[in-house]
Amino acid sequence: MFCYQCEQTTRGTGCVKFGVCGKTAETADLQDVLVHATKRLATRVAPLAAADRPAEIAPLLETALFATLTNVNFDDAAILALIRRVIAAIGPEAGVAADADRSALLAFAAQSGIEARTARFGADVVGLQELLLYGLKGVAAYAHHARRMDRADPAVDAFTVEALARLDAGESEIAALLGLNLACGEASVKVLALLDAAHGDTFGKPTPTPVRIGHVPGKAILVSGHDLVDLKALLEQTEGTGIRVYTHGEMLPAHGYPELKKHAHLAGHFGGAWMRQQKEFATFPGPIVMTTNCLQDPDSSYADRLFTRDVVGWPGIAHLDGSDFSAVVAAALAAPGFADEVTHATHLVGFGHDAVLGVAGTVVDAVKSGAIKHFALIGGCDGSEGERSYYTDLATAMPADWMILTLGCGKFRLLGHDYGTVAGLPRLLDMGQCNDAFSAVKVAQALAGAFDCGINDLPLSLTLSWFEQKAVCVLLALLHLGVKNIRIGPKLPAFLTPTVLGVLVETFGLKPIGTVEDDIRAMATAA
Structure with missing residues (x-):
């Protein structure tokens, strides 16, 4: 190995x-x-x-x-x-x-x-x-x-x-x-x-939608991973059963899609990013469906009510070969469900490129007037290291006239803070899953078109957290588009040797994250 x-x-x-x-x-x-x-x-x-x-x-x-x-x-x-x-x-x-x-x-x-x-x-x-x-x-x-x-x-x-x-x-x-x-x-x-x-x-174009981070009384099913097709099938099969369906991890943005949120029993979001699942799944009073990555070693406290789907698998864990969720429904009806109502917070999702470009005129005018000085994309994967607090500190330290875009499960490092508004818009715009990375590309291209410049000439900085191979795919997409000066962390890939990294630094300005203060200063200077 x-x-x-x-x-x-x-x-x-x-x-x-x-x-x-x-x-x-x-x-x-x-x-x-x-x-x-x-x-x-x-x-x-x-x-x-x-x-x-x-x-x-x-x-x-x-x-x-x-x-x-x-x-x-x-x-x-x-x-x-x-x-x-x-x-x-x-x-x-x-x-x-x-x-x-x-x-x-x-x-x-x-x-x-x-x-x-x-x-x-x-x-x-x-x-x-x-x-x-x-x-x-x-x-x-x-x-x-x-x-x-x-x-x-x-x-x-x-x-x-x-x-x-x-x-x-x-x-x-x-x-x-x-x-x-x-x-x-x-x-x-x-x-x-x-x-x-x-x-x-x-599923329809995502629209800004507030999501309950918490739960309500009743039987419950938790859906984690990324697959919206599975979520839709499960919502249809639980219609009228009294079972509430909750999202976990990267499924949070699902609440912004019209064809998903029309199901009233899509009740909210439970928990945080993928690496907390062992503690969070243990406290969820119903079955859990893992539709894609990111699966961790299932704890015995919930292994008997965990189901994997599609390409996901763990030895000894029940696997669903198709889109028939009857076994999950039966497990939910047999489980205790929630006895109380809890709302930890409310989070606004649904700022895909259609929603953001729908207010493009407002955004462009705000940039021209100086109300918005900078756009900062902070996105990617979350992970368990303490160094990832950098992304939290970076977002909270940014000037009030900077608009923050986020996508991927890295967004969980940014939640729990009131960023306020800028130019009448929320300062923090959640653009979706890592699967929705194209939204950020579309918005950047549209802004570049509006200002008749290249993407690298925009007052835009990209700071990415990476964990696995979908993040590599997104990075290569950005490099193909010629995007430069991307910061990546919390540490650089082990497979990038000093020689290869040197080529990427020279050609694209790819760089590791530094301190929050130094990086914000550099972003402001570049803008």
Whole structure:
């Protein structure tokens, strides 16, 4: 085992015995084998014209890559089943039978893992190979979400095959790998736009909506993860049952969508960011559905009422293979539910690009008059380290004439503070999930158009917190768009070697976060 794909990897260098995320060494090796198999499958289909590739290839590659994302699937049996599906799709060229035993499949882990490739190519090359792979994992996750709403982009599917095949061939030219990473950024922009349109067409355009952070008396179901399709199905299946449905983690922005909030029993939001789930799930008096990442090792206090969906898995935890939530409904009716009513706070969601651009004239006038001096995007992933308090301190220290945009579960570092208003608008605009990153891009592009300048000429700063591979996908999207001077933290990725980081700093001005005071001063100066 060697894994450094997430921000919290051991000692900031790599997990070698047991994953900080909770995966065992063997699970990590099986995930490496699965990734290796996706590369081999891509190599097999790459020579075929896109129209001649079997229809099941693109969704299979998406599912396989998504399953290896941090905190998604820890179930060795499920990963083995995916490996065998991919091997069967490869055919004889796989060099191993789909029904080969576990040990035969694991033999590929040592051949294709990071350590073996580092010995062959060096750390700089492998770091860029992994940057590309992690970007592809993020693309796969977003494409998987979009495909659930019958949306796909042939250009994204084609790039995934091309990039995986290049990795399988051992692409080792630094310039070529940098080019592939920026091309992955282009695919990232396309898939984020695809998902944004799918969400809007399926659930309506988000509108500003106050959300109760708390609960009301009655039977209850908690939904975590990111998948709005699952939430919609569950809301429909619990209509008229007396069961209230609550969101958790990145599902908070769901309350802004008209087709979801029209269900009166979507009662509020329970808890905070993903890494608090073990304590929060233990106190929730009903079943919990984990629709996507970010799953942690389930505590025994709630393991028997936890359900996983789609690509998510943990050994011994009930898994729902389809969109039939009758087992969850039955568990909710058998559970005690809430006996009291509690409102900890109210949070305003629903500031997607349609809502923000709906008041674009007000915003532009406020900038011209000097009422708004700066736009600060603070978004990304949350995590457990104390250093992430930087993002809280940064937001609360910003001048009152700066407007703050946020998205992703990093928003939970900003909640609980009254930021007031600026130019008659809330200073803090919640733009949604990490899945909604395209909203920030659309708003920045619209503002640049309004002021007849480039994005980098706007009074705009981007400060990102990262944790896993969807954040890498979003970063590559921003780099492809030419966005410069992005701050990233709480620490830089272990797979970015000093040499690679130097290239990114020189080309894009990418930089680690500093102190709150120094960073605000630098943002103000740049504005």
